[in-house]
Amino acid sequence: MSTLGTNSLGTNSLGQFKQELIKDYNEVNHRIFGIGVVRQKIDVQGDRILVIALHKRVPSLAYLSELNSNVSELADHYLIKGFKNEFKQLLVEKYGFEVLSIFKDYDTETELSATVVITKKDVRDYL
Structure with a gap:
């Protein structure tokens, strides 16, 4: 059941939804990676939500990449997998x-x- 419209968020427009989702996306990103996003844009088209975000690379992953790119790619894979699970749960x-x-x-x-x-x-x- 949606929490939008006449709900606890008090939002009923697409613009308000996108603003709220920007905050939520950044919060999940911060929880998983320890760093928020620098900039993001959300577009909604039919049954699709597209989020394009500029991130700051987690310093330890950047360092790990210099030592062993295979290990950092594996770490990226599992961190992204965790992000998707948490973001889906939030949605x-x-x-x-x-x-x-x-x-x-x-x-x-x-x-x-x-x-x-x-x-x-x-x-x-x-909505």
């Missing part, structure tokens, strides 16, 4: 979304990530 519990899938990738060179959330129905139907 389900806080917003009432029926999440079909979440895709996330991170480019260490540019420090950019893309997260795509696919929901069962149009995102606006949940």
Whole structure:
């Protein structure tokens, strides 16, 4: 069940939803990686939510990458997997979304990530 609309968030517009989700995304990122995002943009198109974010590379992972890129890639993989699990749980519990899938990738060179959330129905139907 959605917590949007006439709810505890007090939000009923797409713009307000995106602002709230920006905070939530940053909070989950901070919890997993210990660092918040530098900048992010959220777009909603039908049943898809797209988050493009500029990150600061976790210093220990950058150092680990210099020592052994295979180990840092493995660490990145599991950290991203953990992020997706926590982000999905938040989307389900806080917003009432029926999440079909979440895709996330991170480019260490540019420090950019893309997260795509696919929901069962149009995102606006949940608001």
